[in-house]
Each structure stands twice: as structure tokens, then as C-alpha cells.
Amino acid sequence: MTRSLAELIDSMLAGDKKSLAQLISLAENESSTLPEILEILQPHCGKSCRIGVTGPPGAGKSTLIDKLVTRIRDRGQSVGVIAVDPTSPLSGGAVLGDRVRMRRHYLDEGVFIRSMATRGSHGGLAKAVAAAVSLLDAFGTEVIIVETVGVGQTELSIAQIADILVLVLVPESGDDIQALKAGILEIADIIVVNKADREGAQRLVDEFRAVLAYGHGKTEPSVIPAQAVNDIGIEELYQEVDKRCKSC
Ligand SMILES: Nc1nc2c(ncn2[C@@H]2O[C@H](COP(=O)(O)OP(=O)(O)OP(=O)(O)O)[C@@H](O)[C@H]2O)c(=O)[nH]1
């Protein structure tokens, strides 16, 4: 290991955010030093609560996370947000939008926000994100949130990184309920029906609750109606997340 890399790790462990950002860049660029870095950090990991937030493009994941971060900060916990490939065709330029939306969090010392783009193979990105989560963990971040787009099988890798998986859907997702049943629904801990200001939200909530009540795999997930944009349902989401954080 080069002296500069050892120094970088030391200063990150001492709480330097810039060093953390640099180390995450190494992960993003699939640096050959990554396995070594992760090995050194191993003893410092395992203290954070990791939350995966996934769902279709434009469902309101970033808006929801922004509001959730405020609640987490109100309780004095540090938080890291990693948005994976956030530029969806629907909301295009989401990174810029997220920056505006989360502006006050960017200025907060207790918040670390980072976007990570798709590069190379899907497996490569998944590894880079997992490494970034470990880096945030070693840094001492109490709550780590990873945002990914999609509801298909490819997003299931988020389940390996997260302790808690939050699936964000919208009333229009009702059409996909059969497809959802076969996939990610089975591993979701919390299902948020966002944009509950729209027609059909309560019907979808009821439908999910009915479906999930029958012979579902693991502990029954909570179904929460929300309006992220109006800060409705966020406290309920926080409570559910907090409850599950303590038990994992
Ligand atoms: N009507 C309504 N709109 C909402 C609600 N929550 C978020 N939105 C809007 O939905 C749009 C998309 O929100 P984002 O938070 O960027 O959604 P996202 O899921 O992060 O999008 P991607 O990262 O691009 O997949 C924005 O215009 C939000 O203002 C809600 O509760 N009701």
C-alpha cells in the first residue's frame, strides 16, 4: 500500500469528508486497491443502519429521502445518501433536481450525499455501491440510504446491501401488481404508496395489505400511504425504519 493511500484511509477514519469522497471515487473507478482498502476498513464496519429505497422512475424516491433525511437529522443522527444512476428518462436531469431539492442537506455537516453513475457492467456498479456503503459505514455514518431505480429483478442486488428495503410505488403501479408479487415485493420490508394525493392510492394500499396478509415469505411488510411532496406519511415511514433499524 502506498503511503498516500494509507494516509487517505487514516484521515477518512479521523472524520475527513474529503478523504471519504476520494475513497468513494476509487470505488467508483473500480480501483485495483479497493479489496485492500475494504479489508483494512472491515473492523470499522457494521455499525450503520442501511436502507435501500427503490421503485419505478419518478415515483418520488428522492423527494421521500429528502424528507426522511430531515427527520433523521432532527434526531441528531448522521446520514449518508447514495443515489445510484438517478437520471431516469421520466424526470431527466434528476441529479440537478436532487441537488436543488436537497440543497440544505448539502450544507449540513452531518449529511453526505453522493450520486453514482452506471459504468461498465451492472455487476461493476453494484460492487462500487457496496464499497461506498462500507466506506460510509467505516466513516461512522449512522444511517445510510441507497436510492436505486426500478422494480425488476436486476434491482434485487440492493437487497444484499441493505438491512431494510423500502419499495416506493405510485397509484399507477397497481397495473404491475402481479409482476411485483413475483419479484421485489417478496423482499420489501416497507412498501410506500407515494403520490397518495392521486386517484387510486387507497385502493392500492388495501390491495397490497390483502395480498401480503396471505402466506407471505418473511415478516409482513408495512404498507404506508404517503405524499412525499407534502411531507405526509414520512413520520410513519421514519418510525417503521427506526423500529427495524434497531432490530437488525
Ligand atoms: N403529486 C405528487 N407528486 C410528487 C409526490 N412526491 C414527489 N412528487 C413529484 O414527483 C416527481 C419525481 O420526484 P423524484 O423525487 O425526483 O422521484 P424519483 O423517484 O427520485 O425519480 P428518479 O430518481 O428520476 O427515478 C417530482 O416532480 C416530485 O415533485 C407526491 O406525493 N405527490
Ligand SMILES: [Mg+2]
Ligand atoms: Mg431520484
